[in-house]
Amino acid sequence: MKYGSLIMEKKEYVYLKKILNISGYAEDFQTLKSHQKLLDELKTAQIVDNGEMPLDVIRFNSKVTIIFNNGIEKTIQIVAPTDKDVKNNKISILTPMGAALIGYSKGDIVTWEFPMGQHEIKIIEVQQEKTFNNINITI
Numbered sequence: 001m002k003y004g005s006l007i008m009e010k011k012e013y014v015y016l017k018k019i020l021n022i023s024g025y026a027e028d029f030q031t032l033k034s035h036q037k038l039l040d041e042l043k044t045a046q047i048v049d050n051g052e053m054p055l056d057v058i059r060f061n062s063k064v065t066i067i068f069n070n071g072i073e074k075t076i077q078i079v080a081p082t083d084k085d086v087k088n089n090k091i092s093i094l095t096p097m098g099a100a101l102i103g104y105s106k107g108d109i110v111t112w113e114f115p116m117g118q119h120e121i122k123i124i125e126v127q128q129e130k131t132f133n134n135i136n137i138t139i
Contacts, residue, residue: 006045006103007057013047015060016093016102019081030115034096037112045103056106060093061129064101069120077129078102 008016020035058064058078065075076089078101084092091098100112106126112119 001108002105003046003054003057006041007054007105008042008045008047008103009050009053009059010047011050012060013042013045015080017042019094028115030096030113031094033113034099035094038099038102041103054105055128056126058101058104058123058126059128060102063125063127063129064123065125066101066121066123073124075125 020039053059061077061079063075063077065073067073074089076091076097078093078098079085079090081092081094084090084095093099093102096112096114100110100114100121101123104110104123106123108123110121110123112121
């Protein structure tokens with residue numbers, strides 16, 4: 001892990017903790033397991049002001065290009081649950097994939113348990129968007 005632990009912007013951290021706490025009744029075991037692992041990782045996360053956020057760290061609305069251990073490459077955007085749109089590759093933070101990537105940075109390799117088993121994902125590109133769920137974020 002490039003920065004030693006997850007890095008989260010303060011407002012996004014508070015929002016994420018809130019939605020994880022109210023989503024404790026996920027429909028399937030795998031999603032609950034992903035939420036718990038993310039909550040565990042958040043305990044040691046570095047929480048920083050917006051101006052201190054490294055540009056290569058995945059946060060809400062980041063567009064992320066990843067490559068799976070089987071060689072498949074994909075670009076997705078990590079979004080709030082209300083903004084999910086699978087057809088346009090907008091993945092909710094509450095999905096196992098969203099939970100696996102948030103707070104990691106370009107070059108990191110993430111090992112995560114998905115519904116189809118454990119996979120290793122390498123983050124090869126991170127692009128930032130400018131707003132998050134009515135919170136203005138200047139980048």
